[in-house]
Amino acid sequence: MPYAVKAMPRPRSLSQADVAVAALAVIDRDGLAALTMRSVAGELGLATMGLYRYVLGREQLEQLVADHVLAAVDTRVPARGGWPARVSTLAARLRAAVATHPEVVPLIVTHRATCPAARRWAEATLEVLAAAGFAGMARVIALRALLSYLIGSLQLDDRGSLTGPGTAALAALPAGEYPLLAETARLGQRVSPDEEFRRGLIVLLRGLEAALSTPD
Amino acid sequence: MPYAVKAMPRPRSLSQADVAVAALAVIDRDGLAALTMRSVAGELGLATMGLYRYVLGREQLEQLVADHVLAAVDTRVPARGGWPARVSTLAARLRAAVATHPEVVPLIVTHRATCPAARRWAEATLEVLAAAGFAGMARVIALRALLSYLIGSLQLDDRGSLTGPGTAALAALPAGEYPLLAETARLGQRVSPDEEFRRGLIVLLRGLEAALSTPD
DNA sequence: TTCGTTGGCGTGCGATGTACGCCTACGACC
DNA sequence: GGTCGTAGGCGTACATCGCACGCCAACGAA
Numbered sequence: 001m002p003y004a005v006k007a008m009p010r011p012r013s014l015s016q017a018d019v020a021v022a023a024l025a026v027i028d029r030d031g032l033a034a035l036t037m038r039s040v041a042g043e044l045g046l047a048t049m050g051l052y053r054y055v056l057g058r059e060q061l062e063q064l065v066a067d068h069v070l071a072a073v074d075t076r077v078p079a080r081g082g083w084p085a086r087v088s089t090l091a092a093r094l095r096a097a098v099a100t101h102p103e104v105v106p107l108i109v110t111h112r113a114t115c116p117a118a119r120r121w122a123e124a125t126l127e128v129l130a131a132a133g134f135a136g137m138a139r140v141i142a143l144r145a146l147l148s149y150l151i152g153s154l155q156l157d158d159r160g161s162l163t164g165p166g167t168a169a170l171a172a173l174p175a176g177e178y179p180l181l182a183e184t185a186r187l188g189q190r191v192s193p194d195e196e197f198r199r200g201l202i203v204l205l206r207g208l209e210a211a212l213s214t215p216d
Numbered sequence: 217m218p219y220a221v222k223a224m225p226r227p228r229s230l231s232q233a234d235v236a237v238a239a240l241a242v243i244d245r246d247g248l249a250a251l252t253m254r255s256v257a258g259e260l261g262l263a264t265m266g267l268y269r270y271v272l273g274r275e276q277l278e279q280l281v282a283d284h285v286l287a288a289v290d291t292r293v294p295a296r297g298g299w300p301a302r303v304s305t306l307a308a309r310l311r312a313a314v315a316t317h318p319e320v321v322p323l324i325v326t327h328r329a330t331c332p333a334a335r336r337w338a339e340a341t342l343e344v345l346a347a348a349g350f351a352g353m354a355r356v357i358a359l360r361a362l363l364s365y366l367i368g369s370l371q372l373d374d375r376g377s378l379t380g381p382g383t384a385a386l387a388a389l390p391a392g393e394y395p396l397l398a399e400t401a402r403l404g405q406r407v408s409p410d411e412e413f414r415r416g417l418i419v420l421l422r423g424l425e426a427a428l429s430t431p432d
Numbered sequence: 433t434t435c436g437t438t439g440g441c442g443t444g445c446g447a448t449g450t451a452c453g454c455c456t457a458c459g460a461c462c
Numbered sequence: 463g464g465t466c467g468t469a470g471g472c473g474t475a476c477a478t479c480g481c482a483c484g485c486c487a488a489c490g491a492a
Contacts, residue, residue: 113382126396145416152368166329180342200361207423
């Protein structure tokens with residue numbers, strides 16, 4: 001049966017996007033810990049092992065989820081603004097997409113490298129950096145620094161947001177042991193995660209501006 | 217039996233540090249996935265459930281490991297150098313300690329918030345920042361930006377180092393689709409993780425210097 | 433000598449990922 | 463229109479995980 005690529009005996013009834021949507025539904029409803037081959041299969045109306053017709057295993061299921069969330073990011077290069085503003089826009093878009101499903105942060109962090117959507121984002125960011133004058137090693141460092149900050153921020157938002165219980169515990173610490181940390185925690189409770197992210201990114205971008213004018 | 221704190225019927229034969237060391241031995245030998253209540257108990261010469269006499273559960277076992285690794289960090293404030301050099305030293309020390317056991321990175325990231333050792337590090341860093349003139353909100357943002365970069369860097373080193381297979385795959389990509397990404401990946405393969413971290417940190421520190429002189 | 437406290441062990445349960453073999457629907461071909 | 467091979471989907475079964483629970487044994491205090 002040569003060349004019979006389409007119109008196979010029984011066509012797949014589910015797309016990979018369907019699977020990803022079902023998995024996200026489970027995660028959003030019952031939390032990341034509830035993401036299970038069984039639970040996703042159930043969400044799709046399949047028996048447990050039926051899911052394996054669409055996914056190689058748990059690993060690929062997680063990748064599908066991560067890529068589906070990142071696929072929602074608009075990766076067109078922003079038209080307006082200087083290069084710091086453009087990079088900032090790209091970063092904010094990615095962050096906003098992830099914020100739609102906060103529980104998937106660990107999956108994004110883990111599977112980022114193999115997501116096509118993440119590659120598109122990186123390519124767009126590199127275009128902005130290149131147009132700004134970053135070349136060679138400086139561009140490598142710039143992208144990696146942005147990525148590090150981005151990933152770290154997502155992680156900190158997920159576990160250990162300034163508005164969360166961790167900071168509250170720090171703020172309530174007896175003043176004797178960690179005076180500065182306690183004071184900083186108290187102040188930090190008044191900073192929204194978005195503002196924290198934005199201002200930290202500004203700091204990093206200022207550093208990149210400095211690096212650009214001093215090619216060391 | 218009042219006040220009978222020491223000299224109990226059968227004194228604990230293992231300290232929490234012993235447990236952490238055993239867990240680290242398992243991780244270093246067989247990988248993080250091999251970290252199991254059973255495997256750690258076996259490493260200690262206990263039966264599986266015997267381990268529960270020393271640890272509340274898997275959660276606390278992981279915390280013990282994370283804290284044990286971070287406890288090796290020298291958190292004294294560096295005596296010499298300007299404030300950027302001091303912050304840099306503190307960051308490098310933390311990174312070096314984690315690099316001793318690369319597999320524990322996910323544990324550190326997850327349990328950082330509840331580690332006393334991490335608090336000591338934060339307090340030391342805040343001392344340097346405060347002495348440099350960072351106050352109020354600016355200090356909050358500075359610490360969080362440093363933390364984000366640090367956490368992100370660790371994560372990127374763990375999964376997705378520039379010298380690892382992920383970057384190699386990117387570098388081998390057909391030039392048509394992601395030209396800048398492929399070129400950047402090729403360049404990146406020649407950057408050691410240490411150098412990447414150091415140079416990215418310099419960028420961030422420059423941004424902090426700028427923020428200090430322009431209190432916005 | 434007795435007793436209560438505590439370290440440590442063994443069994444067993446529910447949940448997870450998935451290997452493996454089976455049945456069945458259906459398009460392609462004669 | 464009958465036949466057949468392919469691929470979708472299911473069910474069973476298993477190794478492994480964390481851990482609840484109850485037991486025994488050792489040992490200091492009385």
